[in-house]
Amino acid sequence: MSDRVPRLLTRLARALPDAGFARVWEPSLEDLRAERRSRAEFLWRAVVMLAECYRVALSAALIGPRRRRQMEPQAEAIGMMDTLTQDARYAGRMLLKNPGFTSVAVLALALSIGANAVIFSLIDNLFVRPLPYAHADSLIRLWGHSTDGRQQRLPASVPKFEYLRRSQESSVALAADSGLLVAMTRLGDQPQRVSASIVTDNYFDVLGVPPIAGRTFLQGEEDRAPVVVITRQFWVKRLLSDPNAVGRTLTLDSRPYTVVGIVDNLPASDVGPVEAFLPMPVSLSGLTPELRQRGIGYLRITGRLNPAVTIEQARAEAAILAERYRDENREKADSSLREIAIRIREDLTGNVRPAILMLLAAVALVLLIACSNVANLLTARFAGRRREIALRAALGAKRARIVRLFLFESLLLSALGAIAGLGVARLCLDILPALGATNLPLDGNVTITPAVLWATASVALATGVLMGIYPALQAARPSASDALKDGGRGVSGARTPRRVRSVLVACQVSLSLMLLVGAALLIASFANLRRQEPGFDPTRVLTADVSLPASRYPDASAQQQFRQRLLDALRVSPGIESAALGAGVALTGIDWNAPFARGDGRVPPLHERLLGLTRSVSPGYFATMSIPVVGGRDFSEHDAADSPRVIVISQSTARKLFPTPTRSARPSSPARSAAARAARS
Amino acid sequence: MLTHLQFIVIGALLADEQSGKDVRRELKRHGVRRTAPAFYQMMSRLEDAGWIDGFYTQEVVDAQIIKERRYRVNPAGVRAWNSTRDFYAAVAARFDRVAHV
Numbered sequence: 128m129s130d131r132v133p134r135l136l137t138r139l140a141r142a143l144p145d146a147g148f149a150r151v152w153e154p155s156l157e158d159l160r161a162e163r164r165s166r167a168e169f170l171w172r173a174v175v176m177l178a179e180c181y182r183v184a185l186s187a188a189l190i191g192p193r194r195r196r197q198m199e200p201q202a203e204a205i206g207m208m209d210t211l212t213q214d215a216r217y218a219g220r221m222l223l224k225n226p227g228f229t230s231v232a233v234l235a236l237a238l239s240i241g242a243n244a245v246i247f248s249l250i251d252n253l254f255v256r257p258l259p260y261a262h263a264d265s266l267i268r269l270w271g272h273s274t275d276g277r278q279q280r281l282p283a284s285v286p287k288f289e290y291l292r293r294s295q296e297s298s299v300a301l302a303a304d305s306g307l308l309v310a311m312t313r314l315g316d317q318p319q320r321v322s323a324s325i326v327t328d329n330y331f332d333v334l335g336v337p338p339i340a341g342r343t344f345l346q347g348e349e350d351r352a353p354v355v356v357i358t359r360q361f362w363v364k365r366l367l368s369d370p371n372a373v374g375r376t377l378t379l380d381s382r383p384y385t386v387v388g389i390v391d392n393l394p395a396s397d398v399g400p401v402e403a404f405l406p407m408p409v410s411l412s413g414l415t416p417e418l419r420q421r422g423i424g425y426l427r428i429t430g431r432l433n434p435a436v437t438i439e440q441a442r443a444e445a446a447i448l449a450e451r452y453r454d455e456n457r458e459k460a461d462s463s464l465r466e467i468a469i470r471i472r473e474d475l476t477g478n479v480r481p482a483i484l485m486l487l488a489a490v491a492l493v494l495l496i497a498c499s500n501v502a503n504l505l506t507a508r509f510a511g512r513r514r515e516i517a518l519r520a521a522l523g524a525k526r527a528r529i530v531r532l533f534l535f536e537s538l539l540l541s542a543l544g545a546i547a548g549l550g551v552a553r554l555c556l557d558i559l560p561a562l563g564a565t566n567l568p569l570d571g572n573v574t575i576t577p578a579v580l581w582a583t584a585s586v587a588l589a590t591g592v593l594m595g596i597y598p599a600l601q602a603a604r605p606s607a608s609d610a611l612k613d614g615g616r617g618v619s620g621a622r623t624p625r626r627v628r629s630v631l632v633a634c635q636v637s638l639s640l641m642l643l644v645g646a647a648l649l650i651a652s653f654a655n656l657r658r659q660e661p662g663f664d665p666t667r668v669l670t671a672d673v674s675l676p677a678s679r680y681p682d683a684s685a686q687q688q689f690r691q692r693l694l695d696a697l698r699v700s701p702g703i704e705s706a707a708l709g710a711g712v713a714l715t716g717i718d719w720n721a722p723f724a725r726g727d728g729r730v731p732p733l734h735e736r737l738l739g740l741t742r743s744v745s746p747g748y749f750a751t752m753s754i755p756v757v758g759g760r761d762f763s764e765h766d767a768a769d770s771p772r773v774i775v776i777s778q779s780t781a782r783k784l785f786p787t788p789t790r791s792a793r794p795s796s797p798a799r800s801a802a803a804r805a806a807r808s
Numbered sequence: 809m810l811t812h813l814q815f816i817v818i819g820a821l822l823a824d825e826q827s828g829k830d831v832r833r834e835l836k837r838h839g840v841r842r843t844a845p846a847f848y849q850m851m852s853r854l855e856d857a858g859w860i861d862g863f864y865t866q867e868v869v870d871a872q873i874i875k876e877r878r879y880r881v882n883p884a885g886v887r888a889w890n891s892t893r894d895f896y897a898a899v900a901a902r903f904d905r906v907a908h909v
Contacts, residue, residue: 145852146852147849147852150848150849150851150852150855150862150877151845151848151849151852152845153864153875153877154828154844154848154875154876154877155844155845155848157874157875157876157877158828158829158832158844159844160874161829161874176843176844176845179843179844179845179846180845180849182845183845183846183849184849187849187853
């Protein structure tokens with residue numbers, strides 16, 4: 128047993144060039160085996176031996192075959208490798224001699240290479256790292272876009288999803304999901320909020336996510352079957368890795384659900400913090416069957432393309448189906464929307480791609496500035512060593528050797544900069560999730576992966592060559608007599624390449640200026656954004672989410688009674704000036720869209736109406752949010768379900784609908800929109 | 809023309825074929841220490857140069873198969889060794905004369 132070599136070592140040895148495996152590795156290994164050492168010592172020596180095999184292979188590769196035959200191994204070892212080692216040591220000593228210069232150069236490079244490594248890590252996390260779905264390249268998303276293009280990525284309604292699912296042919300199947308919060312009781316002392324998703328029964332099949340225990344949903348379980356699939360995180364954190372989790376009953380929103388399976392955590396960039404999946408997307412709590420059929424959209428559609436179908440074909444089909452849906456369902460609220468198919472990766476990262484590319488360009492510019500800065504320093508530094516160069520040349524050193532010597536210094540600087548830069552990047556990546564988690568679709572921690580390391584190493588190598596090659600070539604040029612003549616006058620008197628240094632400085636200044644202008648514009652935009660009036664006053668306003676389980680509050684009447692009780696209790700609480708209810712909070716992205724038009728004259732059909740954001744609110748909402756009612760009146764307690772439907776519109780909507788100067792709230796016809804319903808209630 | 813190491817190695821193989829281990833031992837006796845990979849890399853080059861032939865043998869020791877790389881010198885190697893020996897002998901003789909003047 129002691130002579131077994133791990134497969135990895137053998138694989139690495141097989142990669143030795145020429146006949147290195149059969150002629151060098153194998154006989155060496157057999158000699159080692161014959162020494163009969165302990166297992167641990169054998170393995171350790173095998174690893175060292177493999178490294179040695181690569182060393183001798185490298186040294187053989189660096190020496191030409193003709194010369195190699197003529198040389199003895201001792202001389203060979205002193206060949207190229209030793210010269211390189213000598214040069215590297217000399218470069219190291221020269222840098223150590225000038226700690227001031229070295230630290231300034233390394234600091235400049237560390238900051239710029241570190242910035243690049245951070246962006247590489249982001250690119251790796253966002254665009255390169257594979258999604259945990261089988262063949263994720265063939266997954267697409269279908270989103271609705273308003274005809275004027277102002278509203279994009281709108282979810283689909285149940286009728287539209289069912290129409291698309293029935294009619295489409297470009298995908299193997301379409302699945303849909305929608306997020307919601309559920310209350311879990313009877314597990315622990317306190318009720319727990321669980322982020323869940325209601326999905327179609329084929330959801331996991333379309334995504335290509337197999338269960339790690341139990342099963343996923345079966346065909347036919349889509350219609351409110353009392354089953355739930357949980358994620359690994361839910362299983363570990365909430366069920367404490369219970370080995371009998373599958374089959375357990377969970378009480379979600381006061382209804383019992385049986386855990387039928389556990390799946391691996393899905394990427395947060397795609398599903399958010401979802402921990403449980405319920406199979407009932409066609410019956411969202413709080414929406415009556417009538418409203419669902421009216422075309423209220425809340426479903427996100429995912430499809431898996433057939434093998435022979437391209438994304439362009441899927442897009443064309445989606446456009447045709449959207450038109451047919453509009454023709455056949457003119458009474459639906461979402462009939463006017465165009466359907467756009469995009470790949471899932473683009474769906475997750477499309478918004479941030481331009482920003483990341485811009486950041487990449489910015490850090491590349493910063494790196495260029497650092498390069499020109501250090502190149503300038505190197506030019507001056509090498510110019511000050513012209514006597515040394517002249518002496519070397521006089522002693523027989525070729526120009527190539529001198530250039531190599533200086534290039535080593537530059538490469539060593541960039542290598543030190545890269546190492547320090549990776550440290551800088553590590554620090555930045557630690558704080559990045561806290562800064563950008565809400566704006567970037569990041570999956571887990573952003574780490575420095577081997578791909579990022581390679582990219583950073585390549586950048587460091589390119590940086591080293593870029594900033595060192597010209598100073599090195601320039602320094603190796605002068606003749607001995609020139610150098611000795613100039614030497615007495617010092618650096619300033621030497622015929623240094625002033626023009627090039629001027630160009631470098633000019634580049635540095637212009638690039639810095641460009642970046643500074645960009646940064647100033649960005650800061651100005653940010654300041655403008657902060658000064659922007661949101662239309663309400665968030666000072667002293669607190670918000671809280673409330674979700675009502677459908678089992679306890681099955682109809683609108685029960686829900687309304689709860690809301691009224693809640694409002695009454697809040698309004699008499701000490702410290703609360705006013706309280707109101709609203710479906711979502713402004714600027715959080717939780718909005719409903721509804722088609723609207725003037726109710727007088729010819730009322731256009733639904734698919735010809737404009738689409739606008741609506742929010743159902745209770746009386747007192749405008750006062751609570753300090754939104755001034757500039758015309759007409761606020762909602763009151765008299766605007767109940769059985770009273771005439773009323774709506775409050777924004778000034779911009781008023782200008783669109785009523786070009787005359789009037790600003791009063793006049794009846795329009797989103798008669799059955801969510802806003803109108805809320806206003807009534 | 810052989811280097812002094814090649815001269816020792818081929819010299820060790822002139823009498824009979826030997827295992828790599830034995831040749832390494834012979835080198836050690838001449839004060840030349842090489843790691844196993846460096847040594848076998850050198851032997852590989854001698855094979856490439858066409859002076860020696862390498863081959864594997866295997867034997868069973870304690871129910872384990874032990875493979876061994878063995879080498880033998882070929883005629884080209886013998887010619888190269890003789891030529892180098894003559895060169896060193898001629899040079900030595902010349903310097904001997906100078907040394908005795």
